[in-house]
Amino acid sequence: MKGLKKRRRIQVVVLAFAALATAFLVIFFFVPKDALNFFRSPTEVVTTPPDADEVFRIGGLVEEGSLKRGDGVTITFNVTDTNETVPVTYTGVLPDLFAEGQGMVALGKMQDGTFVASEVLAKHDETYMPKEVTQALKEQGVYKEPES
Structure with missing residues (x-):
């Protein structure tokens, strides 16, 4: 009886490892890089150009x-974390709440x-700022808590 339990335990461990390896391979090879x-x-x-x-x-x-x-629907602006500034170009309609001095996140490439x-997101109310932006500003030591 003890030999059967040990064999089952080994089978379960091997099966779990195989399932994890398969999941990793599917994600690594079949999920598009973008x-x-x-x-x-x-x-x-x-500092580290992509x-x-x-x-x-x-x-x-x-x-x-x-x-x-600019002409048509092309907009240019700079995004900053108060340490460095990167110029941004966007062709499209900006969100209604997009404004200078406000937090934003954009998707695209250099x-x-x-x-x-290719996409620009702006804060959606008076106190919201994307968590990545908040964290980056806190790391720079310039984040100000919103007033309640």
């Missing part, structure tokens, strides 16, 4: 006085030193 978007602050983008084809999220504050509307955004 499905995983990592967040970077402007300081991280400047690959040209890497899609990632950048977040921070829209720099005061940097918002410029091209010739400019972040070309």
Whole structure:
């Protein structure tokens, strides 16, 4: 009887390992690379430039006085974490709550030193700021708690 329990235990462990290995291989080989978007602050983008084809999220504050509307629906602005600043270009309609001095997160990739955004998200109420932006600002020592 003891030999049967030991064999079953070994079978369960081997089966669990095989299932984990299969799940890892499926995720690694079959999930598109652009499905995983990592967040970077402007300081991280400047100090460690991403690959040209890497899609990632950048977040921070829209720099005061940097918002410029171009021809049609092309908009340029700078995103900052108060340490470094990265220029951003976006073609499309910005969210209603998008404004200078406010928190934002954009999805896209770097091209010739400019972040070309395919999607821009803005805070959605008076006290909300994306957690990645809040964390990056806290690390820089410049985060101010919203007034209640």
